[in-house]
Amino acid sequence: MSVVDKVLGKITPMPNEEKRNEATANARAVASTGGWLWMVLDHHDEIRARFAACRDAxxxxxxVAAMRELAVMLNAHSMAEEVVLYPALAQCGEKMHAGHAYTEQTTAKMQMAEWENIAPSTxxxxxxxxxIEGAVLTHMYEEESHWFLRLKDKSDRNERLADRYREEFERCGGSMSGGARESRGDAAESARMSPID
Incomplete structure (x- = not known):
């Protein structure tokens, strides 16, 4: 782990699993089925599952295949948030949280790019x-515990946000078929990818 990674870990400590589970349950309790918050929570569940697949590989x-599937899901999800939800968060008077969210997601994208250059057998x-998992789980906790709850309460455009979130997620490679729990990873491309070592 780099010095920067260690410093970032000290600045934003990771909440424990119990706190993360509680935040998810509380957010799910106020989310409308099929609404943007519901979709986000489904995507967060899928992201956690994809991290587990990487750990288990x-x-x-x-x-490499598991990492590629995770990357597709993270990219579609993060772009939908960045194009739709974070601007709405800023427009609801939460500019500081929106800016922080963008920064965290940019950092995660940079970390993912570094990860691709590490031999998977090491x-x-x-x-x-x-x-990366710790940083992403912390980011999701921040969204679920307060940022997105504030957006849901303050926004008068929740239906529009749901339509736009779905549209951007699908445009960036995600698929809402079978619920909001899928993303289109090209299995053939994953199979063609050769490990770095």
Whole structure:
């Protein structure tokens, strides 16, 4: 883990699993089925599952495939948030939180790019996975525990936000078919990807 990674970990400590689960449950309790917050929570569940798939992958090929699937989901989800939800958050008087959200997602994208350059058969690959997962889980906790609850309460355009969120998610590679729990990862491309080592 780099010095920057360690410093960032100290600035924004990761909430424990109990707190994260409580935030998810509370957000789910106020989310309208099919609304933008409901979709976000479904995507967060899928992201957690994709991180687990990366942790569980044993061969270099399986690790690369799992990492690619995670990247597709993270990209579609983050772009939908950045294009639709964070501007709405800023417009509701939460500019500081919106700016912080953009910064965290940009940092995660940079970390993902670094991760692609690490040989998947090495301990460093698993270390980077753990670092990225911790940062993403903390970011999702911030969204679920307060940022998006404030947006839902303050916005008078929740239906429009749901339509736009869905549209951007699908435009950026995600698929809402089968609920909001899928993203279109090109399995053929994943299979063609060769591990770095």
């Amino acid at each position: 044993e061969s270099a090929e399986d690790r 301990p460093e690959w698993k270390d980077k996975l753990a670092h």
